[in-house]
Amino acid sequence: MIQKLIRKIEESRAPIVAGLDPMLSYIPEQMKKRAYEEYGETLEGAAEAVWQFNKGIIDAIYDLVPAVKPQIAMYEQFGIPGLTVFKRTVDYCKEKDLVVIGDVKRGDIGSTSAAYAAAHIGKVQVGQNICRGFDEDFITVNPYFGIDGIQPFVDACREEKRGIFVLVKTSNPSSGEFQDRMVDGKPLYEQVARKVAEWGDACMGDSYSYVGCVIGATYPQMGETLRKLMPKQYILVPGYGAQGGKAKDLAPYFNKDGLGAIVNSSRGIIAAYKQPAYAKFGEESYADASRQAVIDMREDILSAI
Amino acid sequence: MIQKLIRKIEESRAPIVAGLDPMLSYIPEQMKKRAYEEYGETLEGAAEAVWQFNKGIIDAIYDLVPAVKPQIAMYEQFGIPGLTVFKRTVDYCKEKDLVVIGDVKRGDIGSTSAAYAAAHIGKVQVGQNICRGFDEDFITVNPYFGIDGIQPFVDACREEKRGIFVLVKTSNPSSGEFQDRMVDGKPLYEQVARKVAEWGDACMGDSYSYVGCVIGATYPQMGETLRKLMPKQYILVPGYGAQGGKAKDLAPYFNKDGLGAIVNSSRGIIAAYKQPAYAKFGEESYADASRQAVIDMREDILSAI
Numbered sequence: 321m322i323q324k325l326i327r328k329i330e331e332s333r334a335p336i337v338a339g340l341d342p343m344l345s346y347i348p349e350q351m352k353k354r355a356y357e358e359y360g361e362t363l364e365g366a367a368e369a370v371w372q373f374n375k376g377i378i379d380a381i382y383d384l385v386p387a388v389k390p391q392i393a394m395y396e397q398f399g400i401p402g403l404t405v406f407k408r409t410v411d412y413c414k415e416k417d418l419v420v421i422g423d424v425k426r427g428d429i430g431s432t433s434a435a436y437a438a439a440h441i442g443k444v445q446v447g448q449n450i451c452r453g454f455d456e457d458f459i460t461v462n463p464y465f466g467i468d469g470i471q472p473f474v475d476a477c478r479e480e481k482r483g484i485f486v487l488v489k490t491s492n493p494s495s496g497e498f499q500d501r502m503v504d505g506k507p508l509y510e511q512v513a514r515k516v517a518e519w520g521d522a523c524m525g526d527s528y529s530y531v532g533c534v535i536g537a538t539y540p541q542m543g544e545t546l547r548k549l550m551p552k553q554y555i556l557v558p559g560y561g562a563q564g565g566k567a568k569d570l571a572p573y574f575n576k577d578g579l580g581a582i583v584n585s586s587r588g589i590i591a592a593y594k595q596p597a598y599a600k601f602g603e604e605s606y607a608d609a610s611r612q613a614v615i616d617m618r619e620d621i622l623s624a625i
Numbered sequence: 626m627i628q629k630l631i632r633k634i635e636e637s638r639a640p641i642v643a644g645l646d647p648m649l650s651y652i653p654e655q656m657k658k659r660a661y662e663e664y665g666e667t668l669e670g671a672a673e674a675v676w677q678f679n680k681g682i683i684d685a686i687y688d689l690v691p692a693v694k695p696q697i698a699m700y701e702q703f704g705i706p707g708l709t710v711f712k713r714t715v716d717y718c719k720e721k722d723l724v725v726i727g728d729v730k731r732g733d734i735g736s737t738s739a740a741y742a743a744a745h746i747g748k749v750q751v752g753q754n755i756c757r758g759f760d761e762d763f764i765t766v767n768p769y770f771g772i773d774g775i776q777p778f779v780d781a782c783r784e785e786k787r788g789i790f791v792l793v794k795t796s797n798p799s800s801g802e803f804q805d806r807m808v809d810g811k812p813l814y815e816q817v818a819r820k821v822a823e824w825g826d827a828c829m830g831d832s833y834s835y836v837g838c839v840i841g842a843t844y845p846q847m848g849e850t851l852r853k854l855m856p857k858q859y860i861l862v863p864g865y866g867a868q869g870g871k872a873k874d875l876a877p878y879f880n881k882d883g884l885g886a887i888v889n890s891s892r893g894i895i896a897a898y899k900q901p902a903y904a905k906f907g908e909e910s911y912a913d914a915s916r917q918a919v920i921d922m923r924e925d926i927l928s929a930i
Contacts, residue, residue: 363758396745398749398758399756399759428730429863435701463803466804503813
């Protein structure tokens, strides 16, 4: 799947991923009204509104971007109806030949991580049948448990030719509270990075590993150091745009081959119509605003790298 | 909800939580056969088998234990049908007046943690209505993002009078890979513990905080140190039994009031009939074996503390 991701990035000339992280406040009023009329002001109604909103955006941008990253929390908050729409979104994006990165940040002790891996990038055996729960191409995972919490995900990567992005340095303001603490003269995120590089060696594609990492766009100096520590890791870069990351800071995340990183924008794309720059599209044409935001983001990033 | 947990522990004289972490391999063959006949060898069939298995155990032990801890990964692996059974299990346990600890180990940047908090211990507003997705009493959370990833959970605890258990030292063999690394002369898990104590001060019940922690039974010496660093935290203790934790090691996890810790057993209870000690019950009476295992575990732990 890392090969497909790279191929699609090269074809689209867009090292960007659209974060499908819908909030009810992003969804046009008329769209919510129609969903609530049909399903009530219920979890089902909210989930239907999210689905219609997502579908509009996917239809508007699928030819421009290589990948999407639905954040499962935004669906999980609407319970089972919400997660049903998460699954529907994953399936629809795959129909559109998009690479799907499930932003799930799971991680636990070995036997439990094995169940999460089965849920998202692997399979379960039920009687004589092989079944798949959510069936994403990549997921994000949390390294706090150490290798035996990660190994089941790495095993699934190898068996299924799918991938993971391990959290190394997250984009949020307080990520340094633990991640930056000095351990043997180096920050913890560097210690995690060294392990990620080691884990990734065990499942290589042609030039990049199936095991990638997450480094926030909001910490470009750390990005530069970490790029060198993990030359074969694809870096998933959140935090561009709404969280404050700038395109000019992104060059160090890429390798000399022009590959090696994919930059996420969520609000900046899916709620573009709420920004002054795209207000002219209006609520009704929110998906056209998203398309224009993708085009502008691509240009912004390509100019910087 | 911490008050209810403490009251139920005192009433039951059982500081134990039954981990509802079903694997298909634990479920009696006849029960799986019936589920597959009705729903096929599908995710739906697997989920039905899990539900029937859980219901049997809950009916057999609900009068003995104060709390249950369903591990969501074991349900998530069966996709939407699995998560539907997770929700059904949560609801059924609450009907039986059990305290429900959702073992979800979620954690992310602030806005995303807010969605997870809403999903599990909070609420969402849909139009004029307040809706709840999964509606557990407590959940487990991952601290790797630092305070802005934790704050939304703490806020939900305060608003909803529900609780969280923050991972401090996990029970798995490689937990030390990052958690034990020395930071300013102290292991990272101690640094996390100090923060948990600080976060917990902001939402106290009568004598314990709504913010608790997770410390594995497999690291009793660390448990002793951490107990002192977090006197007001309830400690959720996984790793007893199948993972190797012994009752004699558990005394340091408790405070002098005899409270302050709740010990989890999953396989040891729900798959008791597969152990030589309970084999006499047989597959058909697997739930009776679970009941006996709970009685024995209570005795084992009370004798040690």
